[in-house]
Amino acid sequence: HRRDPANLSVTYDYIVVLGWAHRAADAIAIYERLPPGRRPDFVQQAVARDYRDLGDFQRALAIYRAGKHEHPTEAAFAAGEILTLADAGRAAEALVEGEALTRHDPEDLELLSATTYAALAAGRGAQTLAFARRVLALDLGNRDARRAEILALARLGALDEAASEAARFPGLLDAAELRRLNGDAAAALVRQAGIRSQTDEDRWLTADRAIAKLDAQIATLSGEGVPAHPDLLRARFDRVLALDNRDRPDDVIAAYEGFRTEGITVPAYVLKVIGDAYMRRRQPEKARAVYEAARADSPGDF
Numbered sequence: 001h002r003r004d005p006a007n008l009s010v011t012y013d014y015i016v017v018l019g020w021a022h023r024a025a026d027a028i029a030i031y032e033r034l035p036p037g038r039r040p041d042f043v044q045q046a047v048a049r050d051y052r053d054l055g056d057f058q059r060a061l062a063i064y065r066a067g068k069h070e071h072p073t074e075a076a077f078a079a080g081e082i083l084t085l086a087d088a089g090r091a092a093e094a095l096v097e098g099e100a101l102t103r104h105d106p107e108d109l110e111l112l113s114a115t116t117y118a119a120l121a122a123g124r125g126a127q128t129l130a131f132a133r134r135v136l137a138l139d140l141g142n143r144d145a146r147r148a149e150i151l152a153l154a155r156l157g158a159l160d161e162a163a164s165e166a167a168r169f170p171g172l173l174d175a176a177e178l179r180r181l182n183g184d185a186a187a188a189l190v191r192q193a194g195i196r197s198q199t200d201e202d203r204w205l206t207a208d209r210a211i212a213k214l215d216a217q218i219a220t221l222s223g224e225g226v227p228a229h230p231d232l233l234r235a236r237f238d239r240v241l242a243l244d245n246r247d248r249p250d251d252v253i254a255a256y257e258g259f260r261t262e263g264i265t266v267p268a269y270v271l272k273v274i275g276d277a278y279m280r281r282r283q284p285e286k287a288r289a290v291y292e293a294a295r296a297d298s299p300g301d302f
Contacts, residue, residue, distance in 0.1 A: 012042075024051075041077075098111065102131075109138055119131055136149065149165065163181055176227070192206050268294040
């Protein structure tokens with residue numbers, strides 16, 4: 001390109017390759033210096049993606065929409081429009097567009113993948129799951145669709161299934177997402193163990209499962225350093241709730257004493273359980289101090 005800047009064929013390829021190299025600003029700078037004229041569709045697609053990557057959604061949309069009009073059979077332009085709308089905070093609009101287009105092209109992977117992305121951005125768990133599985137039915141190894149499936153399962157409350165899928169396909173979630181997912185799955189077990197309408201035996205079995213899961217998480221998180229510290233505290237707090245559901249007040253109290261020794265501030269929802277444990281052990285003065293701390297932290301809690 002430097003030797004022959006007037007050679008449009010070379011320039012077009014150079015623009016595309018700069019985009020591949022994550023040098024979107026450089027690609028756009030060259031594109032905007034081109035003489036007037038119609039561009040090949042592959043260049044338009046590359047440049048629209050570069051504008052999208054730079055957050056210039058209006059220019060990206062303009063190119064995608066022009067391309068969609070000029071090349072109605074090229075799904076890449078329609079898919080790019082859906083992706084750009086989602087990135088621009090217009091995910092619900094993108095999803096409507098994607099649903100309409102996939103009704104006419106139900107097996108177009110580009111359109112299905114873009115619509116999955118829009119559904120996830122729009123927070124629509126059921127639609128994300130449905131579109132992700134349509135993609136996977138056509139392309140079993142599609143990692144973006146598998147990731148969307150996991151996040152949709154989590155959003156729909158199928159946390160154990162989501163965590164199991166994340167373990168089967170490592171690398172789809174980043175470390176923070178994986179910690180949050182595993183924490184949510186453990187917390188769901190703790191809540192299940194707290195349902196008092198079930199028999200004590202069933203409640204205790206669930207509580208034991210929750211404690212075992214949390215013990216494993218605590219062991220792992222303890223070795224992950226500062227980034228994992230909030231997740232580690234959450235796991236330790238949830239473990240106190242699980243111990244309470246298992247009717248182990250002495251262990252609840254021991255955990256609290258450990259927090260005090262470490263100088264850890266315990267949230268009100270955990271303090272209430274600790275106060276109850278002191279009451280069960282007929283230590284009302286200690287219980288009162290804990291309840292007062294809980295009230296100070298959460299004064300509106302009846």
